[in-house]
Amino acid sequence: MTRTSLTQLEARDDFISRHIGPSDTEQQAMLSKLGYASRAALIDAVVPANIRNKSKLALGEFFNPMPEQEALAKLKAIASKNKVMKSVIGQGYYNTFTPTVVLRNIFENPAWYTAYTPYQPEISQGRLEAILNFQQVVTDLTGMGIANSSMLDEGTAAAEGMTLIQRVGKSASNVFYVADDVLPQTREIVETRAKPLGVEVRTVAASEVENLNEACFGVLLQYPGVNGEVRDYRAAVEKLHAAGAMVIVAADLLALTLLTPPGEWGADVVVGNSQRFGVPLGFGGPHAGYLATRDEFKRSMPGRLVGVTIDAQGNKAYRLALQTREQHIRREKATSNICTAQVLLAVMASMYAVYHGPKGLERIATRVHRLTSILASQLVKSGYTLANSTWFDTLTIKTDSADQLHATAEGKGVNLRRIDASHVGVSLDETTTREDLALLLSIFDGAATPDMDALDADVDDAFPSDLARTSAYMTHPTFSRYHAEHEMLRYLRSLADKDLALDRTMIPLGSCTMKLNATSEMIPVTWPEFSSIHPFAPDSQTVGYREMIGQLEAMLCAVTGYAAISLQPNAGSQGEYAGLLVIQAYHQSRGEGHRNICLIPSSAHGTNPASANMVGMKVVVTACDDNGNVDLDDLKAKAELHSKNLACVMVTYPSTHGVFEEGIQELCEVIHAHGGQVYIDGANMNALVGVAAPGSFGGDVSHLNLHKTFCIPHGGGGPGVGPIGVGAHLAKFLPNQRSTGYTRDEAGIGAVSAAPYGSASILPISWMYIAMMGGEGLTEATEVAILSANYIARRLAPHYPVLYTGHDGLVAHECILDLRPLQDATGISNEDVAKRLMDFGFHAPTMSFPVPGTLMIEPTESESKAEIDRFIDAMIAIHAEIVKVERGEYDRMDNPLKGAPHTAEVVMADDWQHQYTREAAAFPVASLRKQKYWPPVGRADNVYGDRNLFCGCAPISDYE
Incomplete structure (x- = not known):
């Protein structure tokens, strides 16, 4: 017996072999099917010689792959250079508590984070319900008729709102006004968007909006303003509407639990950020922005919208409504290029709202407001002057010594908002305590801790009384049912169980590259050194972040051949x-x-x-x-x-x-x-x-x-x-x-x-991936992705024509199957195949892109040969069913493909009227008897959904 040396025993773990699915032996079998002796020979045949890299990736210290624990340790050392301070900067970003049940069961749960966009609704019902909850929270709190399923951030939402009102409004003006108390980063994004479109952005003092007489097509307001002021804009909005202009309001969702919603005082569009609903600061993102508008603008609204339809059996089903995205129809005439959203973060924010319910949110908001008022009262007693006379959670404080205050604050572990030489800002949040208040007061006057209860008894609400909210919100049972953690946990589990994500199955989507998201890559995202940093914290506190970002930029430059x-x-x-x-x-x-x-x-x-x-x-x-x-x-x-x-x-x-x-x-x-x-x-x-x-x-x-x-x-x-x-x-x-x-x-x-x-907070994922793969691993991943795609194409070619190929009939990392000849012969469409794959426990490939009537398949390097073969076997079995239709053995309308997907309820029903068997419906291959995913709904009716668009939470009758 050969003795293993200590050196060999000490050999480090190899992450590459865990990221890349097919083993060396399996790769050789796949290559044999293709007729190539080696992976190198295949790549030589696939990739044009004149564009091939002449040398290895110039990854420097990251060229050699790192074991997982070593990479984590190296990144932890970098992260430790960040300083996690108590931030009261505000400016659209707040400290928040992520409910731990949400942290563990959504943010850290691959059933949620590895899922794909819910274009196939039947296998996305859990996600769709969660997004519907988000839309309901936003519409209720803003008082608007409809809200989309999230935006990239608040600034982007405001820019999209600007172009929305320009195209639906009737004004011929190209002027857009921005109030001077709008978040500065939002204004900058609006200006970036406006310039190439020929829109002239002008400034109006927030206090003078009512006196604005110049022609414009719209105005952007902040509610409350960046300096904290809560203004009554009702008369101003009425005047603007009379002049033909429309109004966008950037609003704080937590404040709207106490303040009259913009929809009740005339706003046409309301935008904002849901970050403070349980989503970490993360140095600026990702966070789910939102956009809500009037119901009559729903077909012009950018982004995605979840609606309700019925399935083939007449049961309620959720789906992306109006889901053929604008840019794919209007292309160069499109006014928005949005192709994504912030679903995971919108789901977290929606579940924060479910977890707390309307009473819990109101209690949090009231506490934040009360603490702000106590702070204001004591600051005034200490001789300070406030620049704002009303507020929800933010104070702007006049001072002759802003620099000294900042230095004192940072010395005590606190970041104040930097405004100018004579003003500082303080924004309180859900995490603020009495002790934090005492710490802030010590920064401003060094006084002993005051009697908080005595101060509390003396302060009143600090916003106009006629702006106090009177309307109800979040009245649907979903927002009052799951406050016990057992119930919340089971709700989240029930939603996840309805969906297909990468934790269950290969998702063979072409152009979308659904590859392994390794756990070691995900772990750093929740480290406080990354998750708890304000995006506008001083540079001295973000050294680690910027070092990691600089290294990732260098890695990506090496990979792409670009300079920056x-x-x-x-x-x-x-x-x-x-x-x-x-x-x-x-x-x-x-x-x-x-x-x-x-x-x-x-x-x-x-x-x-x-x-x-x-x-x-x-x-x-x-x-x-x-x-x-x-x-x-x-x-x-x-x-x-x-x-x-x-x-x-x-x-x-x-x-x-x-x-x-x-x-x-x-x-x-x-x-x-x-x-x-x-x-x-x-x-x-x-x-x-x-x-x-x-x-x-x-x-x-x-x-x-x-x-x-x-x-x-x-x-x-x-x-x-x-x-x-x-x-x-x-x-x-x-x-x-x-x-x-x-x-x-x-x-x-x-x-x-x-x-x-x-x-920024998710950039460590890519840093970890590149560090653990190194130059060798990254190259191998590409080569195996190409190998796997060609293997699928070659094995499926006898059953489905491969539409486009290059030299020697080879493809790149994805292939397109042409189902149009089969549809002409049998009436079976690519959609029928996509739905039938659900019965086999697979997500469908990309449907009808880039060619209508086709399926685009991309296996990625992460899928094992066993999983790839399982998918191929499913596709071959489906082809056999299509052949039965062609031969007349199955009816053209009553067959397993037209009936797919089959729910457990349908298969187990006493009344089975189909010409094919229950076994053919549910267990088309024997392996499904041991492990079976049951689609929760039958085929969604897209036409019904678009004709009967409604986007509220599930009806109350569902809970009776």
């Missing part, structure tokens, strides 16, 4: 938008601001033309050939035609069709020859990492989807991160956030996100 990265964009769509603004700024800096033509292939994702439209570019569509590749002759002709005005091309690589196009370098050269820039959409970066780099083969800008390629979970439809990488000539134009003191370069564009580094 901005992590500010917090979604792929926002990355597209930011990247195009950077290109625009570059042209303007060269005196070529007239360049406004954006070439986009006809196969492009709908967000591409929508983003181009949002920055004021004119989209010119270029053709694709019969193989799905960009038609280079057409592209050359249009580049020549528009040479003087060519701004850029937007192209996805590998292509939207899942192919490594041979002509990508030539395409880049053509655009550059005509003075344009090349935007390479990074949606398919999982096929490039370590193999080829867009910044090296001709790209000038790319956005990355960290939630696709770099392991940040999809969270049921968000969070995401969409950073942009740029060439050296564009680096100085990357986003700033001047309003909060973050200036990367004076030439940079304005903020696109409400926080300087976007969704």
